[in-house]
Amino acid sequence: MGADSGSGAAPGPAVPWRKVLWERQPFPDNYVDRRFLEELRRNEGLRQYRYWAVVQEAGLVAQQISCVALFLTLWLYMEQGLLSPSTLLWTGLLCALLGYGLYQALAPRGDSDNHHRTRWSDLQSASIFLSFTFGFSPVLRTLTESVCTDTVYAMTALMLLAHLVAFPYAQPSPPGSLSLNAALFASVCLASRLPGDLHTSGGLDSSSSPSSLHTFTMLCWALLVFALWPCLLQRLRDCAPWVFGCVCVLVGVCGVGGLGSLWPGGAVLLAALLGTVTLLCPLLLIRLQSDKDNIQGPWDEAEIQEDLTHFLH
Amino acid sequence: MVLKIFFPQCCNKADSGLLVGRWIPGQNSAVVLAVIHYPFIPGQVKQYIHQMRGQSGVDLTVLGSWSMPKEGQEGMESFLRDLSTIFPQGQWLQLSREMGKIGFRCHVLTRDQNGKLVQQEKELKEDGGGEKGGTKRGGGEKEVEGEEGGGEKDKVIFIHYEQRKVMLSQLHPIDNGVPDPQTESQLPQVFGTVCQSEPLFFLDKYDDGPVKMTHWQSEGREGSIIVELMKQASTPVCLLTTWMLTLWTSLCSSRKANIFVSFFVDVSLGLLLVSWMYRENRIGKLANTLVPAADHVAKELEELLQWLMGAPAGLKMNRALDQVLGRFFLYHIHLWISYIHLMSPFIEMILWYVGLSACLGLTFALSLLSDITALLTFHIYCFYVYGARLYCMTVYGLSSLWRLFRGKKWNVLRQRVDSCSYDLDQLFIGTLLFTILLFLLPTTALYYLVFTLLRLVVVMFQGVLHLSVDFINSFPLFAMGLRLFRSYRLAEGVKFRVLCEEPGTPLHLMMDINPLKVSSVVQTYRTPTYSCYPKDSWLALCKKLFLGELIYPWRHKTTKID
Numbered sequence: 001m002g003a004d005s006g007s008g009a010a011p012g013p014a015v016p017w018r019k020v021l022w023e024r025q026p027f028p029d030n031y032v033d034r035r036f037l038e039e040l041r042r043n044e045g046l047r048q049y050r051y052w053a054v055v056q057e058a059g060l061v062a063q064q065i066s067c068v069a070l071f072l073t074l075w076l077y078m079e080q081g082l083l084s085p086s087t088l089l090w091t092g093l094l095c096a097l098l099g100y101g102l103y104q105a106l107a108p109r110g111d112s113d114n115h116h117r118t119r120w121s122d123l124q125s126a127s128i129f130l131s132f133t134f135g136f137s138p139v140l141r142t143l144t145e146s147v148c149t150d151t152v153y154a155m156t157a158l159m160l161l162a163h164l165v166a167f168p169y170a171q172p173s174p175p176g177s178l179s180l181n182a183a184l185f186a187s188v189c190l191a192s193r194l195p196g197d198l199h200t201s202g203g204l205d206s207s208s209s210p211s212s213l214h215t216f217t218m219l220c221w222a223l224l225v226f227a228l229w230p231c232l233l234q235r236l237r238d239c240a241p242w243v244f245g246c247v248c249v250l251v252g253v254c255g256v257g258g259l260g261s262l263w264p265g266g267a268v269l270l271a272a273l274l275g276t277v278t279l280l281c282p283l284l285l286i287r288l289q290s291d292k293d294n295i296q297g298p299w300d301e302a303e304i305q306e307d308l309t310h311f312l313h
Numbered sequence: 314m315v316l317k318i319f320f321p322q323c324c325n326k327a328d329s330g331l332l333v334g335r336w337i338p339g340q341n342s343a344v345v346l347a348v349i350h351y352p353f354i355p356g357q358v359k360q361y362i363h364q365m366r367g368q369s370g371v372d373l374t375v376l377g378s379w380s381m382p383k384e385g386q387e388g389m390e391s392f393l394r395d396l397s398t399i400f401p402q403g404q405w406l407q408l409s410r411e412m413g414k415i416g417f418r419c420h421v422l423t424r425d426q427n428g429k430l431v432q433q434e435k436e437l438k439e440d441g442g443g444e445k446g447g448t449k450r451g452g453g454e455k456e457v458e459g460e461e462g463g464g465e466k467d468k469v470i471f472i473h474y475e476q477r478k479v480m481l482s483q484l485h486p487i488d489n490g491v492p493d494p495q496t497e498s499q500l501p502q503v504f505g506t507v508c509q510s511e512p513l514f515f516l517d518k519y520d521d522g523p524v525k526m527t528h529w530q531s532e533g534r535e536g537s538i539i540v541e542l543m544k545q546a547s548t549p550v551c552l553l554t555t556w557m558l559t560l561w562t563s564l565c566s567s568r569k570a571n572i573f574v575s576f577f578v579d580v581s582l583g584l585l586l587v588s589w590m591y592r593e594n595r596i597g598k599l600a601n602t603l604v605p606a607a608d609h610v611a612k613e614l615e616e617l618l619q620w621l622m623g624a625p626a627g628l629k630m631n632r633a634l635d636q637v638l639g640r641f642f643l644y645h646i647h648l649w650i651s652y653i654h655l656m657s658p659f660i661e662m663i664l665w666y667v668g669l670s671a672c673l674g675l676t677f678a679l680s681l682l683s684d685i686t687a688l689l690t691f692h693i694y695c696f697y698v699y700g701a702r703l704y705c706m707t708v709y710g711l712s713s714l715w716r717l718f719r720g721k722k723w724n725v726l727r728q729r730v731d732s733c734s735y736d737l738d739q740l741f742i743g744t745l746l747f748t749i750l751l752f753l754l755p756t757t758a759l760y761y762l763v764f765t766l767l768r769l770v771v772v773m774f775q776g777v778l779h780l781s782v783d784f785i786n787s788f789p790l791f792a793m794g795l796r797l798f799r800s801y802r803l804a805e806g807v808k809f810r811v812l813c814e815e816p817g818t819p820l821h822l823m824m825d826i827n828p829l830k831v832s833s834v835v836q837t838y839r840t841p842t843y844s845c846y847p848k849d850s851w852l853a854l855c856k857k858l859f860l861g862e863l864i865y866p867w868r869h870k871t872t873k874i875d
Binding site (some may be wrong): 145 | 734
């Protein structure tokens with residue numbers, strides 16, 4: 001084994017060794033000549049990352065974390081009774097209208113035909129959402145009544161983590177099934193833990209059920225934050241990338257600030273987390289690129305490099 | 314080659330005469346069926362045998378001669394020897410027995426190419442070897458050994474059998490097709506020969522017929538009662554007995570006998586039950602306890618539901634759903650109790666008339682009991698169906714929505730799970746429903762579990778009744794009786810006992826019938842009943858219970874036409 005220099009047992013090179021498979025040659029099967037490993041390529045697909053581009057992409061992740069933090073803040077406000085559900089509901093509806101207007105304004109010029117059609121279907125969807133949510137609220141509010149609070153919190157945490165992990169950061173617009181469903185499940189769990197009207201219960205009853213309005217508000221906000229906001233974000237990213245960066249920063253600041261008003265320790269933790277994700281992790285990524293050592297060669301599996309774009313529309 | 318001669322025990326003490334029987338082809342054995350006594354006319358004997366051959370279908374021939382000399386019968390031997398010329402045979406057996414001795418002696422004469430009989434062998438010697446025992450008689454120098462392959466002695470074995478028992482016995486396993494006489498093994502051929510030769514046994518040496526024969530009838534056992542009674546058939550009592558016995562013998566087919574006997578036993582047990590129930594007005598007492606029993610069951614069910622509506626076994630139920638379901642089922646029980654109270658004045662009369670129908674058999678009464686149980690537990694069945702349907706829908710919905718949760722969909726065409734991109738509203742509503750169903754699952758599952766258990770108790774009780782009915786119908790009582798009291802009628806095989814092994818005489822064996830094992834009797838003679846055994850295995854049943862599908866353990870598979 002090895003190059004032809006060395007053991008004298010190698011046959012005389014009357015016939016040069018050729019790298020073919022089907023020909024019987026007077027060399028042993030594992031013979032290689034000096035051109036061995038000539039075709040080895042190291043770190044072929046290595047990409048050169050630029051720090052600020054990576055930071056910008058990581059901003060999306062930070063933004064999503066802050067969204068979750070904002071949602072939790074709203075819930076905390078409602079739970080402690082600092083905000084009444086009706087106020088929050090109207091605010092939510094207002095935000096929704098604003099967001100929809102912005103979404104339509106940023107729509108790419110072109111087929112204005114579709115606008116009317118999609119507006120009608122948007123209205124249909126909105127009415128379905130609202131009616132269903134309002135109809136199911138009485139059922140949803142007593143859903144986790146018999147479940148222990150710790151279990152509910154644990155389930156919520158798990159579901160929100162699943163949401164963050166499964167979120168389609170590359171393309172947030174059609175929301176990923178698992179991430180959206182996990183977020184909605186978490187919001188239902190939280191919504192059932194809201195305190196009810198203090199007028200109906202005696203005030204001493206610790207397991208009072210929330211009123212339907214609490215649940216409805218919670219669900220509407222969950223829908224806004226987790227389902228509709230990424231669509232708008234995608235639009236912004238497509239149309240005005242620099243605005244996108246500002247929006248991310250704004251959301252992060254709001255998240256930290258909101259949490260800080262209730263729980264300063266949490267705000268500090270959140271800020272640290274956001275900083276790590278946005279600034280430290282890209283640095284780590286770029287630093288570790290130099291430690292990469294991939295080898296490719298003709299022994300790899302063949303990849304079909306076909307241009308499939310003519311199949312797409 | 315060993316020559317086996319099957320000799321009936323009844324002919325051991327017969328007078329000298331001709332042996333009638335059959336050669337079994339290919340096996341070098343002969344079955345002796347009867348002995349025809351002197352005086353006889355050879356022509357008549359030949360005619361009689363020809364007639365018997367036609368009647369019975371068995372290939373009867375004169376096998377040879379039998380001599381048991383008494384005083385004043387010297388010279389019979391030579392007379393019998395000369396008979397071999399009258400009856401043309403391939404082989405002629407000359408059996409002889411002396412008074413006081415146990416063993417027989419046998420000479421075998423073979424017809425050679427010249428058409429003359431040559432004595433083939435003398436009797437067996439224990440130290441048999443290459444000794445040539447062949448003395449040649451008659452004309453013709455003939456080498457016998459050449460045919461036999463050199464110095465081989467022909468052994469003769471006498472196998473004694475009890476003719477009546479072998480005639481009545483049925484050899485198992487029963488071959489239902491037409492057996493090929495050439496390839497059939499020896500034992501079935503022997504049994505078949507004796508069995509089919511029944512026409513031969515009608516005439517006895519005590520009858521006035523063309524020939525006088527000795528066979529099993531000569532022993533004067535009960536088989537000849539039929540013949541006796543047929544003669545005295547004038548008296549009515551004997552007529553009745555004759556009819557019953559002919560009926561009995563016509564039921565020789567064991568399967569028909571089994572069904573008849575089972576039916577008879579069933580009806581008699583039913584009559585016994587009816588007489589017991591109607592004495593001391595037990596029916597009335599039963600009817601009076603029926604309504605309070607139903608009330609008691611309903612009260613127990615109500616208590617069960619109240620317990621479920623609280624916190625059963627510490628489990629956490631969804632209060633709203635719990636209350637809804639509990640109230641729904643309580644209302645049903647209330648309806649049921651009203652219905653029972655409405656029916657109560659009529660129950661005694663209905664039960665009285667229904668109880669009379671138990672005259673038709675115990676199985677009828679048991680089936681009626683099963684149906685009455687089904688009617689009285691109808692509300693349990695209803696609850697089970699409601700609970701099962703609700704649970705089934707919950708499980709089905711959950712599994713479908715779980716797929717939606719993960720972003721997948723069931724492809725009905727390909728019967729597999731595919732990924733799917735859902736719309737926003739589909740996702741939203743799907744998630745809401747999934748959450749609701751998931752949290753309501755423990756409540757529905759508990760109700761389902763409780764009602765399924767109740768239903769299974771009822772089903773098991775009905776199952777026990779069905780099984781006992783099936784057992785009564787299919788158990789082969791007649792064959793069992795035969796096995797216990799007349800064990801030789803059902804034969805599995807034979808066993809041999811050595812009777813006489815003296816040097817100088819052939820080996821004598823006694824053939825005893827080996828009766829069929831009791832388990833084989835039950836297995837072979839089971840009447841196939843139209844019973845509905847559960848079609849699902851235990852695993853399939855568990856799977857159905859888990860998924861909430863309704864179980865019908867006693868339903869026949871009917872072809873559905875969609």
